[in-house]
Amino acid sequence: MVGGQARAPHPGSIAGYIPRPSDLKDQCMKLTILAVSDEVDQRIYSPSLRERMADVTMVIGCGDVPASYLEFLTDSLHKPVYYVLGNHAEELTREGSRGFPRLPEGCINVGGKVVTDSLSGLIIGGLPGSPRYSEREPVQYTEWQMWMMIARMAPRLIWNRIRKGRALDLLVTHSPPRDINDEQDIAHRGFIAMRRFLQWFGPAYQLHGHIHVYDRSKSHVTRHLGTEVINVYPYQKLDLAFSRLLQHEEPAATSRYPDRITGDIRERAGMKAKPRP
Ligand SMILES: [Fe+2]
Numbered sequence: 263m264v265g266g267q268a269r270a271p272h273p274g275s276i277a278g279y280i281p282r283p284s285d286l287k288d289q290c291m292k293l294t295i296l297a298v299s300d301e302v303d304q305r306i307y308s309p310s311l312r313e314r315m316a317d318v319t320m321v322i323g324c325g326d327v328p329a330s331y332l333e334f335l336t337d338s339l340h341k342p343v344y345y346v347l348g349n350h351a352e353e354l355t356r357e358g359s360r361g362f363p364r365l366p367e368g369c370i371n372v373g374g375k376v377v378t379d380s381l382s383g384l385i386i387g388g389l390p391g392s393p394r395y396s397e398r399e400p401v402q403y404t405e406w407q408m409w410m411m412i413a414r415m416a417p418r419l420i421w422n423r424i425r426k427g428r429a430l431d432l433l434v435t436h437s438p439p440r441d442i443n444d445e446q447d448i449a450h451r452g453f454i455a456m457r458r459f460l461q462w463f464g465p466a467y468q469l470h471g472h473i474h475v476y477d478r479s480k481s482h483v484t485r486h487l488g489t490e491v492i493n494v495y496p497y498q499k500l501d502l503a504f505s506r507l508l509q510h511e512e513p514a515a516t517s518r519y520p521d522r523i524t525g526d527i528r529e530r531a532g533m534k535a536k537p538r539p
Contacts, residue, residue: 290505293382296339297494299324299436299471300348302331306497312338315499320344320379324471324494325390325436326352329366336368342379343369348436348472349392349449351400372434374411376418383507385422385430387415387465389456392437392472395449401436408455419463428506429463433489435470442484443473443493460489466504471495 296318298306321335325348332353336343345366347353354363365371372388379386389411391401403411419429437453438444439460444452450473460468468491475482475495482493492498 290503291382291384291507292501292503293319293384295320295322295469295500295502296335296497297322297324297469297492297500298327298331298335298497299495300326300474301496302327303496307331307334309338311335315339318499319382320384322432322434322469322494323353323369324348324434324469326350326471328352329354329364332366332369336366342381344372344377344379344386344388344434345369346371346373346388346390346434346436347401348390349399349401354400374414376415376422376430384432384504385426385428386432386434387419387430387463389433389435389437389453389459392449393451393453403453405453405455408453412455412459423463430465431467431504431507432502433459433463433465433468435468437472438470438491438493439468439486442486442491443470443482445473457486460486460491464488466490466506467492467502469494469498469500 294317296306296315298321318339318341320341321332321339321343323332323335323343323345325346327345327348329352332343332345335341343366345353353366370377372386373390374388376385376387378384389408391403392399394402394404394407396402423429435456437450437456439457440452440454442452442457444450464487466489468489470491471494473493473495475493482495482498484491492500494500
């Protein structure tokens with residue numbers, strides 16, 4: 263289920279509150295996710311962001327946004343930020359291509375990895391970069407290299423399927439899969455390996471960037487098998503429903519940022535929050 267960029271809270275719900283599985287038997291877990299890619303959008307890079315996006319439970323970076331942008335998101339929303347590198351690897355620099363290369367602080371790089379969000383139990387996999395098309399861009403892959411990256415992730419995905427009943431819930435990539443939301447030029451052609459990934463491992467959603475769609479009337483969502491493939495450029499606020507999340511796993515009681523996140527949830531749920539030092 264995909265929402266627009268401006269979203270009203272669900273009737274009767276408490277914005278940002280993640281219910282316990284016992285409260286929602288036979289229902290699905292709904293998460294509000296802010297996803298960004300390719301461009302610093304001033305509607306997001308704004309002091310009022312925390313007010314406007316208080317119900318966001320996590321942030322996803324789909325590549326080619328500066329480290330400072332991702333760090334701003336983690337600082338202002340106090341929520342986990344998961345990201346992959348884009349082909350230009352903007353995330354590695356603070357000030358343009360000559361800046362000192364470093365990874366964004368306080369954010370989690372999921373490129374080539376499979377991780378579990380400790381608060382929601384969401385299983386997230388990531389595939390960075392674009393197809394190889396020039397000698398200058400640092401994060402590009404041939405189809406063969408993309409197959410190899412997927413092969414290295416496969417043991418964890420298969421283990422998840424055996425143990426939790428699903429390989430992953432959310433795939434985060436920079437490029438799209440072949441013939442889904444992609445374009446015909448070599449730099450923006452989708453990966454065949456990524457399309458096969460969806461067939462084999464069946465995430466509920468794939469979020470990607472890299473394809474700049476300026477016509478807002480054009481659809482940015484394509485359904486492929488059991489996966490909704492969503493182009494998030496330049497940002498999307500999404501209400502995503504994960505039907506398998508509650509059936510197979512109890513979310514962990516603690517979060518990556520236990521004081522901040524559980525404190526926020528308590529406040530929004532109308533509970534008495536502990537005073538912060
Ligand atoms: Fe890109």
